[in-house]
Amino acid sequence: MRRQFEKNIRSLEAVFSFLRTFAEEERLDARASYVLDLAVEEFFTNIVKYGQGTGSGVLLEAVRSGRTVTVRLEEQTPVPFDVTRATQNQFDVPFAERRPGGLGIHIAKELLDGLTYDYVDGTSRITLTTHLER
């Protein structure tokens, strides 16, 4: 399945609908579905907030192969940014100083089984992988 989404926070509902349809068609378990929803939300909102893309939107592609599910987020942009190298290093700071920034990417990384970034010919591509329990 693949679909283009407008680069806007209001697109999230449609993004979740796309993922829900994919999960139903591919009979994903509840955990995989949650992981994909969360990871795609975190990276999609990151692109909305910080992406410098020249195109009009973000392309999502979801594929299941056996017990492995892969979702790609693609954006046309002149500025590559490897979000997979973004770090979340707030755990050692006092509670009162903790901020949510970067937290979502950290959670997504922990939940996913694979996360890669590549930039080719002006296309920024984030690839998320999770394995099904059965």
Place this chain on the structure above:
Amino acid sequence: MFSISVNDTGIIVLTGRFDASQVDSAREVFSSLDASAVVDFRDLDYISSAGLGILLATQQRLKKGGKAIKLVNMNRMVRDVFKIARFDLIFEIE
């Protein structure tokens, strides 16, 4: 769909999916909170970092006055998300 309400015993009840598109309604309720409270997650199916951010800001504000929110009835995945974020060290979770 997401909703937030305060029931007749003062418990804050979250329902549905607390994602980045839902922070405004949640912020409205939590920002007006000025006493310790219980937040019921029984009917909350999903939370992302956007929801965690609202809860974190609320807890930080309340703690300055010696108050806090307590979180109850989380499902397994939501609890996992809190643990990964190490929010189980910030909130009392029951």
